[in-house]
Amino acid sequence: MRIALVRSTTFFIDGVQKESGSISTRTGTLANADGFEIGRSRDQVSYANGLIDEVKIYNYLRTPAQIAWEYNQGGPIAWWKLDECSGTVANDSSGNLYKGFIYPGDTAGGGLNNYVGSCDSGNTEDMWYNGRNGKYNASLDFDGNNDYVCTDTNSDTTCDDVDALDMRTNDWTVAAWVKTTSTGQVVSKDNNGTTYMWYLNINSSGQCSVRIIGTGSDSRIATSTSTTFFDGNWHHCAATITRSGSMQTYVDGRVDGTPVSISDISTQDFNDSVAVYLGRRVAGGYFNGQIDDARIYNYALTAQQMKSVFNEGAVRFGPNEGSP
Ligand SMILES: [Ca+2]
Ligand SMILES: [Ca+2]
């Protein structure tokens, strides 16, 4: 667990703001003749019992984005590579272990995905077989009918809220590779379209679109790309959410679409109790096509960082699609 403190009044744990309070009535200097100590209190009676590492002090105010960056060195807070090629577990490669449960729906038949299956099964009713040629190695195929992935922290095949994936008051980035010819949800944390929700989808016009809903009359905010996605090719669809500024969509590593101001919800606490889903939101919107390499960052990527994610850091050695 990493703890950070800003202005003496704002606590961050694991890169996420938890508590804050005002110290505006306190004035004067904090100069004193005491030594600097780690692991015990000023009265020298309360001793820490455990491990402490990497203690840092800054003589300026760290922004939430800087703290989030320092927590995981710029890596995503959740990252589903969808390379497993079999089974019902989508592992989280961020290191945070927010694994997903893969659900193929019921046995609707009619050529739809009825099983998770495996990449080499040869069964065209398998999510893994139909997604075997991913953007990077394998992907998952979704049938647009009843397939999804959701965060499942206790491995009981039911969907669970992950508090660390609540946007709270953080900036945010959501990104995934998609291959489709129709509208559908890509990544969502959406308690049925009420409040404090967000989702990334391919809208009915075939654009990569992001929507957030807070509270208040001007709190339903969306923007989308001008580029459309209904060509059946792999595209990188992403959005950044800068709470004090704007939302911006990206296509294939480039800014695409008009940034929209979200200052009306800049301080609202997006704290909900629903799971993160790939391929649907709670209200439906089933995705029809393939999804790969879905990521969430608890800060807003810069345009340069987004380009790096699109190019996979420009260090991948292998074909443009599928397995090396
Ligand atoms: Ca299905
Ligand atoms: Ca993959």
Ligand SMILES: [Ca+2]
């Ligand atoms: Ca569960």
Ligand SMILES: [Ca+2]
């Ligand atoms: Ca929550």
